[in-house]
Each structure stands twice: as structure tokens, then as C-alpha cells.
Amino acid sequence: MKAFAQLLELLALTPSRNRKIAALAEYFAKTPDPDRGYALAVLTGALSFRNVKPAKLKEIVLGEVDPHLFALSYDYVGDLGETIALIWPHHGGTEELPSLTDLIELFNTTSKGELPRLISSLLTRAEINERWAVVKLATGALRIGVSARLAKTALAEMSGKDLQAIEEVWHGLRIPYAELFTWLEDRGERPDIDHAARFHPMMLSNPIDEARDLEKLDPADFSAEWKWDGIRVQLVAARGNVSLFSRTGDDIGPAFPDVVEAMMGDAVLDGELLVGADFAPGPFNDLQQRLNRKVASPKHLKDLPAFVRVYDMLFDGSEDIRALEWTERRARLEAFFTRHRQTRLDLSEVLDFGDWPTLAEHRRRGADEHGHEGVMVKLRTSPYVPGRPKGLWYKWKRDPNLVDAILMYAQRGHGKRSSFYSDFTFGVWKGNEIVPIGKAYFGFTDAELKQLDKWVRTHTLQAFGPVREVEKSLVFEVAFDSAQESARHKSGVALRFPRINRIRWDKPAGEAATLEEMQVFIGAT
Amino acid sequence: MASPLLDRHLHLKAIDTFIDPVQPRERAIITHGHADHARSGHGAVLATPDTIAIMKTRYGEACAGSFQPVEYGEPVSIDDVRITLHPAGHVLGSAQVLIEHRGQRVVVTGDYKRLPDRTAAPFELVPCDLLVTEATFGLPVFQHPAPSDEIARLVRSLEANPDRAHLIGAYALGKAQRVISLLREGGHDAPIYLHGALLRLCALYEERGIPLGDLRPATGVAKPELAGRVVIAPPSALKDRWSRRLPDPVLAMASGWMSVKQRARQRGVELPLIISDHADWNELRETIADTGAETIWVTHGREDALVYHCRQQGLVAEPLNIQGYEEGEEDER
Numbered sequence: 001m002k003a004f005a006q007l008l009e010l011l012a013l014t015p016s017r018n019r020k021i022a023a024l025a026e027y028f029a030k031t032p033d034p035d036r037g038y039a040l041a042v043l044t045g046a047l048s049f050r051n052v053k054p055a056k057l058k059e060i061v062l063g064e065v066d067p068h069l070f071a072l073s074y075d076y077v078g079d080l081g082e083t084i085a086l087i088w089p090h091h092g093g094t095e096e097l098p099s100l101t102d103l104i105e106l107f108n109t110t111s112k113g114e115l116p117r118l119i120s121s122l123l124t125r126a127e128i129n130e131r132w133a134v135v136k137l138a139t140g141a142l143r144i145g146v147s148a149r150l151a152k153t154a155l156a157e158m159s160g161k162d163l164q165a166i167e168e169v170w171h172g173l174r175i176p177y178a179e180l181f182t183w184l185e186d187r188g189e190r191p192d193i194d195h196a197a198r199f200h201p202m203m204l205s206n207p208i209d210e211a212r213d214l215e216k217l218d219p220a221d222f223s224a225e226w227k228w229d230g231i232r233v234q235l236v237a238a239r240g241n242v243s244l245f246s247r248t249g250d251d252i253g254p255a256f257p258d259v260v261e262a263m264m265g266d267a268v269l270d271g272e273l274l275v276g277a278d279f280a281p282g283p284f285n286d287l288q289q290r291l292n293r294k295v296a297s298p299k300h301l302k303d304l305p306a307f308v309r310v311y312d313m314l315f316d317g318s319e320d321i322r323a324l325e326w327t328e329r330r331a332r333l334e335a336f337f338t339r340h341r342q343t344r345l346d347l348s349e350v351l352d353f354g355d356w357p358t359l360a361e362h363r364r365r366g367a368d369e370h371g372h373e374g375v376m377v378k379l380r381t382s383p384y385v386p387g388r389p390k391g392l393w394y395k396w397k398r399d400p401n402l403v404d405a406i407l408m409y410a411q412r413g414h415g416k417r418s419s420f421y422s423d424f425t426f427g428v429w430k431g432n433e434i435v436p437i438g439k440a441y442f443g444f445t446d447a448e449l450k451q452l453d454k455w456v457r458t459h460t461l462q463a464f465g466p467v468r469e470v471e472k473s474l475v476f477e478v479a480f481d482s483a484q485e486s487a488r489h490k491s492g493v494a495l496r497f498p499r500i501n502r503i504r505w506d507k508p509a510g511e512a513a514t515l516e517e518m519q520v521f522i523g524a525t
Numbered sequence: 526m527a528s529p530l531l532d533r534h535l536h537l538k539a540i541d542t543f544i545d546p547v548q549p550r551e552r553a554i555i556t557h558g559h560a561d562h563a564r565s566g567h568g569a570v571l572a573t574p575d576t577i578a579i580m581k582t583r584y585g586e587a588c589a590g591s592f593q594p595v596e597y598g599e600p601v602s603i604d605d606v607r608i609t610l611h612p613a614g615h616v617l618g619s620a621q622v623l624i625e626h627r628g629q630r631v632v633v634t635g636d637y638k639r640l641p642d643r644t645a646a647p648f649e650l651v652p653c654d655l656l657v658t659e660a661t662f663g664l665p666v667f668q669h670p671a672p673s674d675e676i677a678r679l680v681r682s683l684e685a686n687p688d689r690a691h692l693i694g695a696y697a698l699g700k701a702q703r704v705i706s707l708l709r710e711g712g713h714d715a716p717i718y719l720h721g722a723l724l725r726l727c728a729l730y731e732e733r734g735i736p737l738g739d740l741r742p743a744t745g746v747a748k749p750e751l752a753g754r755v756v757i758a759p760p761s762a763l764k765d766r767w768s769r770r771l772p773d774p775v776l777a778m779a780s781g782w783m784s785v786k787q788r789a790r791q792r793g794v795e796l797p798l799i800i801s802d803h804a805d806w807n808e809l810r811e812t813i814a815d816t817g818a819e820t821i822w823v824t825h826g827r828e829d830a831l832v833y834h835c836r837q838q839g840l841v842a843e844p845l846n847i848q849g850y851e852e853g854e855e856d857e858r
Binding site: 009012013014015065066068069070072073076077078079082083086087089128132419 | 665666668786787790793794796797827834837
């Protein structure tokens with residue numbers, strides 16, 4: 001456990017990506033099975049302990065620490081796990097902690113009722129850095145700036161194997177990955193995976209840079225589609241079994257039996273999950289309601305039917321066609337739709353355009369008239385490559401909507417920004433009153449964050465715990481993708497993907513937008 | 526909660542003297558040389574000889590109208606008020622101020638710590654009725670580890686990275702000399718390289734009888750020579766152009782704040798060294814109890830939690846909220 005705790009600390013504090021990879025590679029090379037496999041599972045987010053929620057951990061600590069002092073400390077530190085690790089008042093430190101493998105075993109076999117005692121004793125036995133690791137482990141939320149991709153890159157580094165070859169087998173592997181390490185260390189064959197029946201890492205796009213990219217790209221080489229406002233999914237149908245995976249490989253099939261049960265034919269398809277009757281997508285909020293539930297309710301199935309708008313094909317039957325060009329995959333996909341009549345799948349339309357200005361006009365009208373997020377631009381010859389390869393797929397998002405809003409409340413951020421006031425609630429005029437319309441915590445630079453933090457501290461009217469109410473005098477230009485009516489907000493408006501576009505130090509609050517002006521945006525989407 | 530002797534601005538009305546005033550005053554008692562306690566421009570300054578030497582080094586010979594050096598434990602009477610300075614263990618020359626007046630005893634701690642430190646006279650407990658305590662680390666999340674453990678981590682990192690310099694951010698007065706002294710105590714005899722901003726104060730410490738070993742200016746030293754070496758600079762130089770002269774430096778910082786990993790991350794610190802010159806939460810609580818004071822005024826830091834704690838213990842406690850001590854001047858601790 002000591003080695004793993006040291007690794008976590010190093011990963012959390014080392015800014016250099018290369019040094020993180022080197023540290024991971026060294027850990028995987030030096031640590032025996034199955035500890036390294038469990039470490040890999042933890043780092044890639046493949047493993048979590050359902051038993052220990054942050055609220056439970058907090059309850060355990062509040063048994064030992066005054067709640068008011070805990071609240072002040074949490075407000076100061078900004079990270080629950082770190083607060084718990086630092087504030088734990090009992091220090092043993094003499095008896096070694098169990099190994100990572102044993103620790104996970106302990107978590108999984110201890111009953112709910114006994115869990116608090118186990119965690120208390122672990123926290124007391126641990127040294128300070130280990131205590132932090134125990135808390136991180138127990139909640140499963142590492143948040144140390146290590147992606148699954150980085151961990152896999154370290155495996156590639158350590159073994160000399162190709163990263164893509166590791167990605168290929170990844171979703172067919174089981175924790176603690178003994179067969180993977182056997183292969184990586186050339187002590188055995190590459191693990192044999194049932195390819196068709198697994199989740200396959202998705203191909204992602206890069207944002208287009210209008211000024212730099214467009215003039216270099218020949219429109220004839222590209223195909224375009226709408227960028228749909230749903231969530232990206234992968235449908236995997238093999239020998240009668242159908243799974244629906246999210247972008248990260250989570251099986252969300254149980255929440256969407258209407259889609260899963262209606263899928264005809266064997267294939268692995270890539271598309272957008274949307275909600276609406278007769279293939280007419282409704283607002284994202286409708287989809288959100290269904291995503292919020294692990295299992296669909298009969299009412300939702302009736303009122304909010306789901307469908308998948310398909311745009312790519314990875315496997316045709318059991319044949320892996322990812323190496324084929326996009327045009328060929330598209331032809332296979334169209335043929336598949338002809339062979340198998342679908343009731344909850346349809347094809348994503350391919351847009352007609354001869355030059356970039358025409359596509360730009362499509363993009364503008366699609367956004368204004370139908371609320372599309374923008375367009376996707378795909379190289380016709382592109383194979384299906386997992387990850388975010390350069391130069392193959394682009395997303396060309398709609399121009400954002402902008403509104404001038406007034407800063408109302410600020411809250412201390414979490415994680416890396418824990419000491420700064422970095423979460424901002426802003427509002428617009430409703431008569432003589434200001435009503436909140438949204439919250440944003442990014443869009444500004446680090447330097448601007450410092451300025452904002454200072455502004456908040458010197459313009460505070462009242463503090464409510466971690467939240468400060470500020471003078472209503474600072475205007476933000478807020479960018480957002482769309483606005484919807486919302487019964488939950490006092491203003492009746494909810495913004496999609498709001499971010500701070502500019503800080504209008506110069507603009508008086510009296511000139512900020514009004515709620516009436518916001519209605520225009522709601523009409524547009 | 527007024528005391529007839531001392532008001533909330535640490536003004537001793539009877540003798541019109543302020544303790545650590547932020548504004549220039551006619552008469553001031555200075556607890557120690559850090560910039561948020563010692564400012565230039567006062568009329569008459571009463572302080573320990575070391576603190577006076579530090580003030581003159583930092584601000585110039587003429588930084589106050591006149592100086593009255595007072596040794597630890599030697600009472601000075603002004604009218605019917607008696608002032609005695611006692612060691613605070615914070616940095617060289619740091620003092621607590623004991624004020625006695627008609628049987629009432631008031632102690633202003635200034636900044637203090639109780640852990641042993643070869644660069645400062647050890648803290649003395651001074652019983653009193655009213656205690657004005659600092660609260661820099663006044664939250665229960667601050668439980669400082671043993672400094673020797675932190676130095677051991679530094680030494681391990683030096684051994685593991687022989688091709689990289691170790692650049693330690695440490696405040697120029699007190700922390701830098703403490704880190705050097707701890708390294709020497711831990712057996713590190715190699716030359717230690719200094720940023721120009723630390724040279725004068727390190728020389729002053731040596732002059733005042735605190736040996737720091739082989740110190741050299743980092744400026745002008747060829748890059749490869751600094752591989753595997755310890756270089757100390759003010760925290761502001763960590764991310765500065767200045768650090769480019771070093772071979773692939775491991776950025777370290779010596780500060781009590783480094784216990785919070787998120788803070789270390791924000792500053793890009795790879796090797797946080799939790800070395801503090803302030804009392805941690807446990808020391809603060811012990812000290813409050815040990816002085817026997819029934820009234821506690823809390824200043825400089827996270828007052829809320831310490832005030833709350835004192836009240837839980839049945840003591841009368843108030844935060845002072847003195848203007849001019851910014852939240853965020855964290856480099857100095």
C-alpha cells in the first residue's frame with residue numbers, strides 16, 4: 001500500500017506528463033501481481049467500491065471531529081477526501097497497512113454495518129500520505145489528473161507494445177489483468193477477446209479552427225453531418241445479445257430497453273442517442289430525464305421514446321471493418337439498414353455541400369432553425385481510429401449565444417482551484433430585480449481567476465458558508481449553446497453549457513440583459 | 526470585551542504604544558521582522574536586538590526614528606506599565622510581548638511555534654489573563670509532521686534525482702535559514718546555493734551566531750554544477766525566469782501550507798515540504814490551555830475555528846480582524 005500511496009502522491013503533484021508516465025511504468029514493472037492489476041483498475045476507473053460513498057466517509061469523520069470545525073476545514077481545503085485525510089485526529093502509524101489487493105478484498109467483504117469500524121482503523125493505522133490514498137481509494141474518486149489513456153500509455157511504454165493494440169483488448173479484460181501483464185511482459189500470447197461482443201473505444205473529433213484549417217482542407221475530401229444534441233453511444237449486437245454503451249464504455253442498456261429490444265441484426269454501430277417520437281429529437285432535457293434513471297419507467301418509455309441516429313459502423317456482423325475508409329463503412333451501414341428494418345434506429349443524414357461557405361451557411365441555419373449543435377466534418381478516407389486522431393474528424397460547433405449577465409454569488413471551487421472563488425452564479429434584470437439564470441466555472445484564464453477571486457473578496461455583501469453574495473456590479477459576457485424554459489429556476493430559464501466568455505470590467509450592471517431579452521434564445525431552440 | 530489596557534488594534538492606550546502596527550506610529554513594539562509585523566516608518570521602536578538588526582538589514586538603518594533594544598526576560602517599565610519580551614520560537618529575534626499593569630497580565634504572542642529550532646530561541650510559556658494569539662494554522666486540518674521526516678523526504682528525492690537540481694521555495698527571513706539548518710542537522714554537508722534575495726539575511730544569521738555551513742550564491746554558477754544540489758530561493762522565484770538557470774529542477778516548497786496537496790498543485794510544487802514556523806492546530810490549543818488565560822483574542826489567520834474552539838472550552842474568545850493582514854499572504858509562513 002505504501003508504494004501505491006507514493007505513486008498517487010507523485011501522480012497528483014507531478015505536472016509533467018512524461019514524468020507521470022515514467023512513474024506509472026516503473027510502478028507497473030516493479031509491483032507484483034495482483035497488486036499492480038488492482039492499481040491499474042483503480043487508476044483507470046474500472047474499479048469502485050459501492051459500499052463507501054463520500055457521505056458515509058464524512059459520517060465516520062463526524063463521529064470523531066466537531067461538525068462545525070469539519071465544515072470550516074472542508075470549506076478551506078475544498079476537497080472532501082483531502083479534508084478527511086488531514087483532519088483525522090488519531091495517529092497510529094506503527095502497524096503497516098494491508099496490501100492494495102487485501103485492502104480491496106477487505107472493502108468488498110466487509111458488511112455495511114462494519115465498514116465504519118474498518119475505515120476508522122485503517123485511517124488510524126495509516127501514515128499521512130497513505131491516509132489520503134485510503135480515502136481516495138474508498139470513494140473511488142481519485143481525481144489526480146491521470147486518465148485511463150495515460151495509464152495505458154504507461155503500459156505501452158513499459159512493454160514496448162503498441163498503445164492501440166492495448167486499447168483493442170482492453171474492454172475484454174478482467175481485473176486484475178494477469179493475462180494482460182503476461183502478454184505485456186512477453187510471457188504469453190495476446191489475450192483472446194471476443195471482438196464483436198465488446199465495447200470498442202470510440203473515435204473522437206477535433207474542433208475545427210476556421211481561420212487556420214479551412215483554407216488547407218479541400219471540401220471534396222470531406223463529408224458532413226449534423227452534430228446532434230444527444231449523447232454518443234455504441235450499440236453492440238452479437239448473436240442476439242444487444243448492449244448499449246456510453247462514450248466511456250458504461251452499459252446504459254437497462255435505461256433504454258426500447259432501443260435495445262428493437263435493434264435488428266448483428267453489428268457494432270456508432271451513433272447519437274436521442275429522445276423523441278417518430279425520429280424527431282426533442283430538447284436535451286428530455287434525454288436528461290431518461291439518463292437520470294438507471295432503469296426506465298413505463299411513463300418515460302411512453303412519453304419519452306428513445307432512438308439512435310446512427311453515423312458509423314465498426315463491425316458488420318462479426319467482421320471488423322474499422323480499417324476501411326469512411327465511404328466504404330457508410331455504404332456497409334446503408335446496406336445494413338436495407339437488410340434489417342429498424343424501428344428505433346435511423347441513419348444520420350449526409351449534408352450536401354460544394355464548398356466551405358455553403359457548409360457554414362448550413363451550420364448557421366441548422367443552429368438557428370433546428371437548434372443543432374453544429375456540423376461534423378469527416379475525411380472520406382478516414383479509417384475508424386480509437387482516440388482523438390488528428391486530421392480525420394472535425395467538429396464545427398455553432399457560434400455561441402451571448403448574453404451580458406451580472407455576477408450575483410461566488411463559491412469556492414474544488415480540486416485545483418479550491419482556494420479561489422471560481423464558481424459564479426449570474427443573473428439578468430427582471431424589472432428592478434436581478435434573477436439568477438445560471439452558473440459557470442470556466443471560460444477565464446488563471447490570471448483572470450485571480451482577479452475575480454480578489455474582486456469577490458473585496459465586494460462581498462454576505463457570506464453563507466462557502467458562498468459569498470457580492471455587490472451586483474460586475475458584468476460577465478456569458479456564452480451558452482442554448483436556452484430552455486425551466487420550472488426549476490426562479491427566472492424560468494436554464495442555459496445549456498454556459499461559460500464566461502469575457503469579463504466586462506468596463507460595463508455598468510444597468511446595461512446587462514433583461515429576462516425579456518432571454519426569451520429570444522428560447523424561441524430559437 | 527475591551528481590556529482597559531489594550532484595544533482591538535493592539536494599542537496600549539496608557540502609554541500610547543502599538544504592537545506590530547500596520548500604519549506608521551509614534552511608538553511601536555515589534556514582535557519580529559516579518560513584513561506583516563515589522564514595517565518601516567515608525568517613530569520609536571522597541572524590539573529584541575536581533576529583530577532590530579533584521580529590520581535595519583531589510584529596511585535600512587533609518588527605518589525608524591529610534592530603536593530601543595530589549596533582551597528577552599528583561600522588563601522595561603513605562604509609567605505604570607511593565608513590558609517584557611519572551612522568546613516566541615518563530616524566527617531569529619521573535620518575541621511574545623508580556624504587558625503587566627495593576628495586576629493584569631496580557632500576552633501578545635506574535636507568531637510562534639513550540640517545536641525546537643536551532644535558528645530561534647525556544648518558545649517560553651508565559652501565563653496570563655488575556656492571550657492575544659495568532660491563528661495562521663488555526664484549523665484542525667493543520668497537524669504538522671516532524672520536520673526531520675520532511676527533510677528525510679527531501680534527502681531521498683535528492684538521491685533519486687542526481688541529475689536534477691532541487692529548488693526549494695522558502696521565505697527569505699526565517700524559513701530559508703531553518704531549512705538550511707535542518708538539512709545540516711540531517712547530515713547534508715554539501716554546498717547549498719542561494720538566490721540573491723537570501724544572501725544578506727543568511728549572512729546576518731551567521732553574524733548573530735547561527736552556523737549555516739557552506740553557502741554559495743547560485744548566480745553565476747554553471748548549470749551542470751547545480752545538478753544534485755539544493756538551491757534555495759524565495760517562493761516567488763519558483764516559477765520565475767530565474768529558475769531557468771537550473772538543470773531540470775524539482776520544485777519544492779517549505780511551508781505549513783504544503784500539507785494541503787491542492788495548494789501544492791496550484792503552485793506547481795512537485796515536492797511539498799511541510800515545514801512550518803507556526804504553531805499547528807494542536808500546539809495552538811495546548812498553548813491556549815497552558816497559559817491559563819480566560820480571555821482569548823485571535824488574530825492573523827483562520828480566526829473562526831480557533832474562536833469556536835475556545836468558546837467550546839468555556840473561554841471568552843473574540844476574533845480581532847485587524848485590517849491590513851490579507852488573507853493569502855501565504856508565502857511568508
